[in-house]
Amino acid sequence: MKDRTEIEYGRYKIIAGTLNGNIKAVALFGKSKIDEAQGQSIDSVIVKIKEILDRIERERASQRRAPHIGTVEEYKEAIEHISMSSAERLMITSHAISVDRKMTAAELAKAGEYxxxxxxxxxxxxLAKKIGNWIGLAAKDSEIRSNDxxxxxxxxxxxxxxxxxxxxxxHPEVHEALSLLNMV
Structure with missing residues (x-):
């Protein structure tokens, strides 16, 4: 591909350039192709592919039961793609297998060996921030501290x-995602 341009767009990678005389952009999620666009200039194909990705993200967001809660598939993708320390892994899996999926901060500390x-x-x-940012969730205000x-x-x-x-x-969605990934 000539005149190749690569940009990160949220959790996607956009690659644009000229291929066989055509100006194209392709959007990738990991190694998977999401969509492509053609146009008259590199800038125009990048705008087109961003519009496609924005539409995909709006559709995904409409599937959520709340702006700060992802879908099972979103949690599964995020957990597969982020890096987790051993303590984070211990904490999230312990939380998932706890009675009624409930744990206090002290119990989470013990699970993470803190x-x-x-x-x-x-x-x-x-850990939650890494997962939420990967998905693109809306932050929820603290119920204890103001302006946080x-x-x-x-x-x-x-x-x-x-x-x-x-x-x-x-959230049951997190638990189900962990189950699908054979982590619990």
Whole structure:
């Protein structure tokens, strides 16, 4: 391909250039071709392919039950593509197999082999942020701190239990994605 241009567009890669006298752009997700466009200039084919990708993303977003919760397929794709530390993997799989998919921050800390629940909150929140950003989820405001977001809402909802401890309840979509990936 002559005059080749590569750009990252969200989680996609766009490759544009001239091939056999035609100006084309192709959108890739990982190694999979999503779509292609042709046009009169490299700029015009990049605009066209971005419009196609934006339409695909709007369709995906319309399948979600809430702006901060992905679909099973989106979680599956994200978990397959992001890198996870051993502690993150222990925490998310322990959460998935816990009774009713519920865990406190202290229980998540223990699952990740940490002494501090605040460290566990940070690690699990970072994992949630990686997954949510990969999918393109909308951040949800913290229910405890004003002017702050809590990325863990990408993976779970929270509530106080009878002992006044915050409990994270994993979204069923995350659990199902982990099951499909044979992680639980």
């Amino acid at each position: 002494d501090s629940y605040s460290t566990a909150n940070s690690i699990y929140g970072t 977001v809590t990325f863990t809402f990408y993976l779970a909802e929270g509530e106080y239990n009878d002992a006044d401890n915050w409990v994270w309840i994993m």
